[in-house]
Amino acid sequence: MSYMKVTSGFVQALAAIVGEKNVLTGDERKAYSRDESTGPVAVMPDVVVRPENTEAVSRIMKLANEHGIPVTPRGAGTGLSGGAIPIAGGIVLSLERMNKIIEVDRDNFCATVEPGVTLIQLYKAAGEQGLYYPTYPGETSATIGGNVATNAGGMRAVRYGVTRSFILGLQAVLPTGEVIETGGKFVKNTSGYDLTQLIIGSEGTLAIVTRVLIKLTLIPGKSEILFIPFPTLKDAIEAVPDILKAGVLPVGIEFMEKDIIQMVEKFTGVSIPMHDRNAFLMVMVEAETDEQVQATAEKIGDVCFGHGADDVFLPPNAQAKKELLEAREKFYPTISHFGMLELVDIVVPRSKIAEFVAQSKQIATDMGINLVAYGHAGDGNVHMHPIGERTPEVEAKVHKLLVELYKVGMAMGGAVSGEHGLGIAKRDYFLGVADPARVELMKRIKTAFDPRGILNPGKLFDRPGKAS
Numbered sequence: 001m002s003y004m005k006v007t008s009g010f011v012q013a014l015a016a017i018v019g020e021k022n023v024l025t026g027d028e029r030k031a032y033s034r035d036e037s038t039g040p041v042a043v044m045p046d047v048v049v050r051p052e053n054t055e056a057v058s059r060i061m062k063l064a065n066e067h068g069i070p071v072t073p074r075g076a077g078t079g080l081s082g083g084a085i086p087i088a089g090g091i092v093l094s095l096e097r098m099n100k101i102i103e104v105d106r107d108n109f110c111a112t113v114e115p116g117v118t119l120i121q122l123y124k125a126a127g128e129q130g131l132y133y134p135t136y137p138g139e140t141s142a143t144i145g146g147n148v149a150t151n152a153g154g155m156r157a158v159r160y161g162v163t164r165s166f167i168l169g170l171q172a173v174l175p176t177g178e179v180i181e182t183g184g185k186f187v188k189n190t191s192g193y194d195l196t197q198l199i200i201g202s203e204g205t206l207a208i209v210t211r212v213l214i215k216l217t218l219i220p221g222k223s224e225i226l227f228i229p230f231p232t233l234k235d236a237i238e239a240v241p242d243i244l245k246a247g248v249l250p251v252g253i254e255f256m257e258k259d260i261i262q263m264v265e266k267f268t269g270v271s272i273p274m275h276d277r278n279a280f281l282m283v284m285v286e287a288e289t290d291e292q293v294q295a296t297a298e299k300i301g302d303v304c305f306g307h308g309a310d311d312v313f314l315p316p317n318a319q320a321k322k323e324l325l326e327a328r329e330k331f332y333p334t335i336s337h338f339g340m341l342e343l344v345d346i347v348v349p350r351s352k353i354a355e356f357v358a359q360s361k362q363i364a365t366d367m368g369i370n371l372v373a374y375g376h377a378g379d380g381n382v383h384m385h386p387i388g389e390r391t392p393e394v395e396a397k398v399h400k401l402l403v404e405l406y407k408v409g410m411a412m413g414g415a416v417s418g419e420h421g422l423g424i425a426k427r428d429y430f431l432g433v434a435d436p437a438r439v440e441l442m443k444r445i446k447t448a449f450d451p452r453g454i455l456n457p458g459k460l461f462d463r464p465g466k467a468s
């Protein structure tokens with residue numbers, strides 16, 4: 001696919017839609033050239049455009065489609081796979097100005113928001129009406145549009161699922177400029193293909209999300225965190241199915257080992273309880289009353305003692321609870337600080353996590369690479385980071401390591417990305433292990449939405465063309 005160059009006439013046409021101050025062609029474009037991923041290099045867009053409403057997005061897309069100019073949608077740029085990097089140049093279409101909470105509907109337990117609304121804004125707006133958005137995909141400055149586009153996950157997936165579990169409908173602009181509405185304020189719907197779910201997780205390759213209808217729940221009364229040490233990671237992981245079989249449904253179950261705990265202590269200066277133990281589960285529970293939370297915690301404790309745990313730490317007060325949660329949230333910056341070379345986000349069946357981590361670490365050790373692993377034990381999502389000093393030789397070794405890890409993960413019935421998406425960072429690894437028939441179907445779906453291939457080219461399975 002080859003694309004047309006952005007001309008000064010084209011920039012003027014964009015300015016006629018959104019006003020001159022919302023069309024950036026100078027140094028300010030730099031802030032739109034990258035995201036938070038570690039691998040992919042930054043690429044400067046030819047122009048950044050910041051529409052304020054759906055009509056403007058539609059007019060921009062019509063114009064870009066007519067002229068064959070690539071368009072990369074962008075939320076807050078917190079993505080970890082390079083999805084918002086405009087690798088074919090052209091336009092970055094930033095949704096930052098479309099940041100209004102349109103409605104919180106208490107009767108129907110839902111909110112309608114523009115795509116540039118951040119997670120923190122949504123939590124606040126829902127909370128003010130006594131309602132709750134239960135998913136927690138880590139970075140609260142991310143936008144809802146970005147969460148929808150990446151089907152963001154996070155630590156609360158065991159009980160609540162991921163972003164797609166809470167999206168009732170969308171408004172989206174197709175690459176041709178047509179506006180579609182999907183879903184609605186209802187639970188059941190068997191009226192044709194589910195385009196809401198198709199667009200969720202499509203990483204800005206099928207349509208630009210311009211409005212999101214989100215399901216909300218009631219605020220849970222009480223919450224607790226259990227921090228449980230085990231002799232080995234295998235013991236910890238083997239406890240997880242039994243916790244769920246005991247009839248309790250925690251919000252999240254995280255696993256971690258001594259190496260990351262000690263790194264986070266060094267990075268933050270905060271002391272973590274029982275930091276000399278080998279492996280841990282961090283279990284988060286919610287219920288309506290203190291008694292219910294206590295009963296759930298006791299059941300979980302009993303199961304864990306049966307799997308070799310010799311202690312269950314319950315933070316004694318709100319401050320201790322906050323510190324423990326914050327320590328978990330600091331894993332990513334901690335590893336960045338110690339020289340993160342790559343970010344693996346594989347998902348495997350949760351019963352396979354211990355075996356997968358053990359095999360992966362062995363392969364890494366054999367290659368002379370230090371590999372740190374932690375993740376979401378309750379939903380199978382394993383985060384692994386090779387760490388060290390970045391040199392061309394090390395990068396080549398890390399690439400070989402990742403090829404092996406994806407093969408091992410797939411052989412265990414896994415998938416390449418659990419929550420961060422493929423973007424550009426994982427595109428080639430995905431193509432290396434994906435079923436070709438499935439990739440072909442994905443390409444046909446892409447063509448149906450985007451006949452000229454202008455929307456977020458080079459992502460998921462696609463290699464970008466050059467401007468001519």
Ligand SMILES: Cc1cc2nc3c(=O)[nH]c(=O)nc-3n(C[C@H](O)[C@H](O)[C@H](O)COP(=O)(O)OP(=O)(O)OC[C@H]3O[C@@H](n4cnc5c(N)ncnc54)[C@H](O)[C@@H]3O)c2cc1C
Pocket residue numbers: 035036072073074075076077078079080082083084095115136137138139141142143144145146147148149150151152153154155203204205207208209210332333419420423456
């Ligand atoms: C410290 C840290 C912790 C994180 N923790 C988690 C975590 O626990 N779980 C998790 O899932 N993620 C996590 N992330 C990743 C990131 O926050 C999510 O991927 C988030 O969904 C990205 O949102 P964004 O607004 O920043 O999107 P961007 O990075 O701007 O874009 C991401 C992708 O979505 C597309 N896109 C953005 N907006 C739209 C739109 N309106 N319409 C169509 N396409 C669009 C872009 O083209 C791109 O492909 C973390 C990131 C950081 C930096």
